Amino acid sequence: MSKFPEVQGGGSLILAWQIRDKHVLVVGGGEVAAGRILHALNADARVTVVCPAAGLNEEVAFRVSEKQVSHVDRNFQPCDLDDADMVLCAIDDPEASTQVWKLCKERRIAANIADVPSECDFYFGSVHRDGPLQVMVSTNGNGPKLASIVRKKIAETLPRNTGAAIENVGKLRKKLREVAPNPDQGPKRMKWMSGVCEQWSLEQLVEMSERDMDRVLTYYESGKVPTFQEVQK
Numbered sequence: 001m002s003k004f005p006e007v008q009g010g011g012s013l014i015l016a017w018q019i020r021d022k023h024v025l026v027v028g029g030g031e032v033a034a035g036r037i038l039h040a041l042n043a044d045a046r047v048t049v050v051c052p053a054a055g056l057n058e059e060v061a062f063r064v065s066e067k068q069v070s071h072v073d074r075n076f077q078p079c080d081l082d083d084a085d086m087v088l089c090a091i092d093d094p095e096a097s098t099q100v101w102k103l104c105k106e107r108r109i110a111a112n113i114a115d116v117p118s119e120c121d122f123y124f125g126s127v128h129r130d131g132p133l134q135v136m137v138s139t140n141g142n143g144p145k146l147a148s149i150v151r152k153k154i155a156e157t158l159p160r161n162t163g164a165a166i167e168n169v170g171k172l173r174k175k176l177r178e179v180a181p182n183p184d185q186g187p188k189r190m191k192w193m194s195g196v197c198e199q200w201s202l203e204q205l206v207e208m209s210e211r212d213m214d215r216v217l218t219y220y221e222s223g224k225v226p227t228f229q230e231v232q233k
């Protein structure tokens, strides 16, 4: 037995891809495309949908009319890939979608062809979202419906205010880096911040006002983590 973690091959590398302001090309405008578009917009990507207007479903047509996405009113053409950073293909034409995949590989563009695992650089997962919190469940292609069921179970176990607590922690961390900007304060900063997260309850973190944050920060220099009650005094 090694003292190091055992490697468990066969998984995926689960990351939080920073696609903000990057260009995502969605091929197709049906129900599956609508889901892909929402995922991309939730991550602040610039989205272009290529699909004949007659093929757009209600949700995609809405996003086009609201100018949340750009729309190219025709079937896919290779030139659509010219400035794409990522391609999400969800069309009901297997030959055309394999063509999209091949072109993406020639150009080294990361792509997901919905429903075709062998033509995916990455899979989608089932996502729970609460403010800055995202929880993604993947079954690595084994059972997408089960991924959705497990995601709902996980979400049910989370306190309702988890997202709000995380948002406040984000604000406090930002303020802390302003108070202690020096890079060699790193270890002290991290230890203190972890202490706040461990010692305060989620409810207390949610209740923390701007004024409370400024008060908490006055303890940082000493290294002490105050209690919620001390800060409220």
Ligand SMILES: C[C@@]1(CC(=O)O)C2=NC(=C\c3[nH]c(c(CCC(=O)O)c3CC(=O)O)Cc3[nH]c(c(CC(=O)O)c3CCC(=O)O)/C=C3\N/C(=C\2)[C@@H](CCC(=O)O)[C@]3(C)CC(=O)O)/[C@H]1CCC(=O)O
Pocket: 035, 112, 113, 114, 115, 116, 117, 120, 122, 123, 124, 125, 126, 127, 137, 138, 139, 140, 141, 142, 143, 144, 145, 146, 147, 148, 151
């Ligand atoms: C999680 C979710 C994310 C999303 O799409 O946003 C997602 N599929 C969802 C739903 C869903 N998909 C299917 C059903 C019908 C029931 C069933 O088959 O179970 C349902 C259920 C429903 O619709 O409720 C059919 C299906 N899907 C794939 C195949 C092909 C194959 O397996 O070979 C077939 C069979 C087609 C056929 O039989 O003809 C393939 C993929 N689907 C994936 C993701 C990737 C693997 C994720 C993982 O394993 O965790 C992967 C590999 C590639 C990809 O597309 O990225 C989303 C739930 C979101 C939510 O509700 O929260």
Ligand SMILES: NC(=O)c1ccc[n+]([C@@H]2O[C@H](COP(=O)([O-])OP(=O)(O)OC[C@H]3O[C@@H](n4cnc5c(N)ncnc54)[C@H](O)[C@@H]3O)[C@@H](O)[C@H]2O)c1
Pocket: 027, 028, 029, 030, 031, 032, 033, 050, 051, 052, 054, 055, 056, 057, 074, 075, 076, 090, 091, 092, 093, 096, 114, 115, 144
């Ligand atoms: N992974 C998943 O979660 C999942 C779930 C269900 C279905 N699917 C698969 O995803 C695909 C799309 O499903 P859907 O329900 O959205 O289908 P759909 O029929 O609602 O939509 C297909 C769309 O593709 C467009 N289209 C067809 N050929 C095109 C081309 N060459 N260029 C541009 N647009 C084109 C159509 O106009 C239409 O808007 C299917 O292959 C389906 O099997 C995946």
